[in-house]
Structure formats: structure tokens, C-alpha cells
Amino acid sequence: MESNEKVINQxxxxxxxxxxxxxxxxxxxxxxxxxxxxxxxxxxxxxNYERMQAAGWLYSLIPGLKKIHKNKQDLSESMKSHxxxxxxxxxLVTFIMGVVLAMEEKKQNRNTIRSLRVAMMGPLGGIGDxxxxxxxxxxxxxxxxxxxxxxxPMGAVIFLVLFNIVHFALIFGLMNYxxxxxxxxxxxxxxxxxxxxHAASIVGLTVVGALVASFVKLNTSIVIHxxxxxxxxEKDLLDKIMPNILPLAYTLLMYYLLKKGLSPIxxxxxxxxxxxxxxxxxPFGTIF
Numbered sequence: 001m002e003s004n005e006k007v008i009n010q011x012x013x014x015x016x017x018x019x020x021x022x023x024x025x026x027x028x029x030x031x032x033x034x035x036x037x038x039x040x041x042x043x044x045x046x047x048n049y050e051r052m053q054a055a056g057w058l059y060s061l062i063p064g065l066k067k068i069h070k071n072k073q074d075l076s077e078s079m080k081s082h083x084x085x086x087x088x089x090x091x092l093v094t095f096i097m098g099v100v101l102a103m104e105e106k107k108q109n110r111n112t113i114r115s116l117r118v119a120m121m122g123p124l125g126g127i128g129d130x131x132x133x134x135x136x137x138x139x140x141x142x143x144x145x146x147x148x149x150x151x152x153p154m155g156a157v158i159f160l161v162l163f164n165i166v167h168f169a170l171i172f173g174l175m176n177y178x179x180x181x182x183x184x185x186x187x188x189x190x191x192x193x194x195x196x197x198h199a200a201s202i203v204g205l206t207v208v209g210a211l212v213a214s215f216v217k218l219n220t221s222i223v224i225h226x227x228x229x230x231x232x233x234e235k236d237l238l239d240k241i242m243p244n245i246l247p248l249a250y251t252l253l254m255y256y257l258l259k260k261g262l263s264p265i266x267x268x269x270x271x272x273x274x275x276x277x278x279x280x281x282x283p284f285g286t287i288f
Contacts, residue, residue: 019107021071026105028064028179035063036097037175043090052087060093064101081110088121089128094171096120098178136166145215216247220278 039060046055061082069075088096096117103113140163148155220238238245254267 019071020073021069022107023070024106026068028067028101028105030176032064032067033098033101033175033179034172036060036101037094037172039063040090040093040097040171043093051083051085053090053093054083054086057086057093058082060097061101065104068101068104077110078104081114082117084114086117086121088125089132091132091167091170092124092128092174094175095178096124098175098180099182102179102182136163142210212244212247212251216251218246218250220246 039062040056042059043053043056046059047053048055058079062079065075065078065082069078099120100113100117103116140159143162144155144159146155147158242248254271257267257270258264
């Protein structure tokens, strides 16, 4: 018995194509796929700097792997391979899950599955950042903030509802699409990656620019006296150069300091101090 187990272990290590049970009859149901989608919400619950999202990734796949691999040795080897380093965007992870499950179901080469998983997680991470953090999130926040600007609590509700409608529709849809399309989806992904990422970045930056002009309130009441003439620094000079130039300049300053390593807490404190100093009366009036 022990010698047989050693032979099995040796075969698995030497030949990644080897499966104790090579049968491929298993077909995951929509219920199985949906169950794994719900589990994927915990993708980053065990995030660490050694393997990033690997534990959450494996936790999400376990129901499918257990149904596919009836043999404990096959299940063990599959779980080991999926505990390797993994990191991608949490909203797009279900697409990778669907493709990987389709390959696991066909008992394809474990190294091929590993290579495909690694090849997809990077591009999808970049696309996800552009689509969601730079595009969808600012748009939803802008809509919610505009509705809540007069104290209406429905602004926060609308933001959460809009954002999560897109979120949940996407994660469920991508799981089914990835599983049903399998590896054929990879070619389509490669073709559209750069275009989607570039377009999303443009839209996202446009939205951020609109948010800066609408919600960053920074005005100066400084008036420059030149003999009998009076020149309002903001109204007569700065706004002639570009409207809302002060909010833009302050936003760019905060971005620069953030990139230099200052924490958001420090930047908030700096903003509060500037606001207090700006209201102190000087001979020429207040700064803001």
C-alpha cells in the first residue's frame, strides 16, 4: 500500500499531466458557479505579503475542485497548485475562476493551468483599476455626492446601489462567461485589454477633473491695491487664466505630497491647518 502511494506521488511530481482519476464527466452547475462567486467576495480576507490573495482564491475554488476531483490525491495536488502566489482585481477574479475551472474539469496539464492563471491576473488587475477605481467609483460618488449635497441621506444609498449593481452583475456574469467560453476567452481578452484600459483611463480622469471643479471649494478674497485701482486676485486675475484654478492647484499639490509618501491623515491635518490660517484676518483681509 505504501509503495503504491509513493508511485502515485512520484508520477504527480514528474508528470504534471498525471491524474489518478483522469475522467472528465463532471459538469459544474450554475448553482455551483454562483456559490463560488459568493465565496470570491472573501478573496482578500486572508491577504498577506507572501502569497497575496492565494488563500482567498483557493477558498473560492474549493466547492468546484471537490466536485471535479473525486480522488483525494488529485484534489490535494490541485489545491497545492492554487495556493501559490495570486493577486488580481477582486471584481474581475471570477473570470479567471471560470476559465480555470473549465480547464480543471478537462483535467488539463497543471503547469498549463498555472501559467494561464499567472498570465491573466496581471492584465485583469490593471484593467480593473482603470475600470472601477478610476471610472465607476468616481462616477457613482459624483452622483451620490450631488444628491446628498443638500443633506439628503439618499445620496449615500444611491451611491451604494449604483456601484453594487455593476459590481454584482459583473462578477456573476464573468464567472459564467469564463466557464462557458473556457480558454477561447483568452484571445478576446488580449485583443481588447489595451483599448479598454486606455478608454477607461480617459473617462476616469475626465470624471475626476469634474469632481475637482465641483466639490473642492477653495476661494481667496485677497484684493491687490495698486494706487486707486483694486484687483481681486481670484476674480480678476486667476479666473481669467483658468476657472477653478485654485481647487485644481490644491488637488495637484495633495496628489504630489501623496506620491512623496505622506499619509492621507497628514494631508487632512495640513488641509485643516490651511483652512484655519486662511480665515485669520490680515491687514489685506482673509486669505480664503
